Amino acid sequence: MTLTVKSVARVSLVSTLVLAAAGAAVLAASPASGAASTLAAAAQQSGRYFGTAVAANKLGDSTYTGILNREFDMVTAENEMKMDATEPNQGQFSYGNADRIVNQARNQGKRVRGHALAWHSQQPGWMQNMSGTALRNAMLNHVTQVATYYRGKIYAWDVVNEAFADGSSGGRRDSNLQRTGNDWIEAAFRAARAADPGAKLCYNDYNTDNWSHAKTQGVYRMVQDFKSRGVPIDCVGFQAHFNSGNPVPSNYHTTLQNFAALGVDVQITELDIEGSGSTQAQQYQGVTQACLAVARCTGITVWGIRDTDSWRASGTPLLFDGSGNKKAAYTSVLNALNAGTGTTTPPTSTTTTTSNPGGGGCTATYSEGEKWSDRFNGQVTVSGTDNWIVTVTVSSPQRIIATWNTSASWDSANVMTARPNGSGNTFGFTIMHGGNWNWPTVSCRVA
Numbered sequence: 310m311t312l313t314v315k316s317v318a319r320v321s322l323v324s325t326l327v328l329a330a331a332g333a334a335v336l337a338a339s340p341a342s343g344a345a346s347t348l349a350a351a352a353q354q355s356g357r358y359f360g361t362a363v364a365a366n367k368l369g370d371s372t373y374t375g376i377l378n379r380e381f382d383m384v385t386a387e388n389e390m391k392m393d394a395t396e397p398n399q400g401q402f403s404y405g406n407a408d409r410i411v412n413q414a415r416n417q418g419k420r421v422r423g424h425a426l427a428w429h430s431q432q433p434g435w436m437q438n439m440s441g442t443a444l445r446n447a448m449l450n451h452v453t454q455v456a457t458y459y460r461g462k463i464y465a466w467d468v469v470n471e472a473f474a475d476g477s478s479g480g481r482r483d484s485n486l487q488r489t490g491n492d493w494i495e496a497a498f499r500a501a502r503a504a505d506p507g508a509k510l511c512y513n514d515y516n517t518d519n520w521s522h523a524k525t526q527g528v529y530r531m532v533q534d535f536k537s538r539g540v541p542i543d544c545v546g547f548q549a550h551f552n553s554g555n556p557v558p559s560n561y562h563t564t565l566q567n568f569a570a571l572g573v574d575v576q577i578t579e580l581d582i583e584g585s586g587s588t589q590a591q592q593y594q595g596v597t598q599a600c601l602a603v604a605r606c607t608g609i610t611v612w613g614i615r616d617t618d619s620w621r622a623s624g625t626p627l628l629f630d631g632s633g634n635k636k637a638a639y640t641s642v643l644n645a646l647n648a649g650t651g652t653t654t655p656p657t658s659t660t661t662t663t664s665n666p667g668g669g670g671c672t673a674t675y676s677e678g679e680k681w682s683d684r685f686n687g688q689v690t691v692s693g694t695d696n697w698i699v700t701v702t703v704s705s706p707q708r709i710i711a712t713w714n715t716s717a718s719w720d721s722a723n724v725m726t727a728r729p730n731g732s733g734n735t736f737g738f739t740i741m742h743g744g745n746w747n748w749p750t751v752s753c754r755v756a
C-alpha cells in the first residue's frame with residue numbers, strides 16, 4: 310500500500326500542530342467547493358461520526374431538531390439514560406424519555422451512544438443508600454436490564470463513567486460502588502457484554518486529556534490491565550470539557566494515540582470548549598485534528614447543540630449560538646473534517662533486513678516494529694561481535710525520539726550512534742516519521 314501525497318501533507322500538518330498558534334488559518338468563511346457541508350457528512354468521509362448530546366425536552370423545539378437532524382449522525386442522551394432516570398425505584402424501569410431520544414435518532418438514521426450504565430453520580434435515591442453485596446448486585450442488575458432493553462440499538466455504551474479520582478493519586482475515586490470492591494468496573498463490563506454483545510463497551514471519564522496527568526495514567530493502566538486479562542472493553546471515552554483553566558493540552562494527540570495503541574477505540578464523547586471567536590475555533594480545530602490523526606479515534610460528540618443548550622451556557626462552549634447560527638468554531642471543525650482523514654496507512658511490508666554495507670567484523674540487521682499514525686518502532690540486531698558501534702541514520706523529517714537496550718546518542722542531523730549497554734545485541738528505537746515511512750540506514754563496526 311502506498312502513502313498518498315495528500316496524507317503525507319496532512320500528517321506533517323498534524324505533527325506540527327500547535328493548538329495555541331496565533332493567526333492560524335482556521336476561519337475560512339465556508340467550506341471549499343466539493344467539500345461536505347455538514348458535520349456528519351464531513352466526518353463520514355473518513356468513516357467517523359459526529360454526534361451531539363440531546364435532551365428529550367427539547368425535541369419539540371424546531372430550531373433544535375432542525376440542526377440535530379441536519380448536522381449530526383450520532384446521539385447521546387444527555388441525562389435520560391442515567392441510572393436515576395432509568396431505574397427510579399429499585400426493579401422498576403422507566404424508559405420513556407430515553408426512548409423518545411433513541412427513536413428520534415434511529416428514525417433519522419442516526420446511531421446512539423448509551424450514557425451511562427454505572428456511575429457514582431446521578432444514582433436514584435434508593436441506590437445512594439445501599440452498600441456491599443446488595444449494591445453490587447443492584448448495580449449489576451441495572452447494567453443487565455438496561456443493556457438488554459436496548460440490545461441491538463446502541464453503538465457504544467459508557468459502561469462505567471468517571472470512576473477515577475482527580476488530582477495526583479492516579480487511583481480510583483471513592484464512592485459507594487468503589488467500596489463494593491475494586492473489581493466492580495470489570496464486573497460491570499462483563500455484565501454489559503453478556504447483555505448486549507453487539508455494543509462497543511467504553512470506559513468514559515473527564516480530565517484524562519493530558520498524557521502526563523496522574524488520572525490519565527491511572528485510566529491507561531486500568532485499560533492495559535483489562536486488555537491483558539481479557540476483560541471485555543472496546544473503547545475509551547474522553548469527555549473533553551475544556552475551558553481556560555483546563556485548556557486543550559498540547560499532548561492531546563499523544564494521549565489518544567497511546568490509548569488506541571492498547572487495542573481500543575477512542576472517542577471524544579462530551580466535547581465543549583468555553584470561549585469565543587478565533588481562540589475557541591482554533592481549540593476546536595486542534596481537538597478535531599487530534600482525533601483525525603488517530604486511526605482508532607472513531608468519532609466526536611459535542612455536549613449539546615446551541616450555547617444555550619449547554620450545561621454551562623454562560624461559557625458559550627458549543628458550535629451554534631443561542632439562535633442556532635453557526636459559530637466560527639463550527640466552521641473550523643467542518644474545515645478540519647473536510648481537510649481529510651488525517652490518518653495514514655503505513656506500508657504493509659514486514660520484517661526485512663538491511664545489512665552492514667561496510668563489513669568490518671559485524672553485521673547489523675534492521676527489522677520493523679510496531680507502527681502508529683505518527684511514529685514507528687524499529688530494531689537492530691548485531692552479529693559477529695559483542696563490542697559494536699552501530700550508526701543509524703534517519704531521513705528528514707524523521708527524528709528519533711526514544712531508544713531501548715542500548716546506550717545511544719544522536720545529533721541534529723539525525724545520525725544516532727548506538728553502543729551496547731549490557732542488554733545484549735538487539736536494541737530498538739522509536740522514530741517520529743512526519744509522513745516519511747522510509748527505513749533508516751544502519752551500519753556497524755567493531756569498537
Ligand code: 9MR
Binds near residue numbers: 579
Ligand atoms: O449535561 C448534564 C447536565 O444536564 C446534568 O445536570 C448533569 C448531571 O450529572 O450531567 C451533565 O452531563 C455530564 C455527563 O453526564 C457526564 N460528564 C459530565 C457532564 C457535564 O457535567
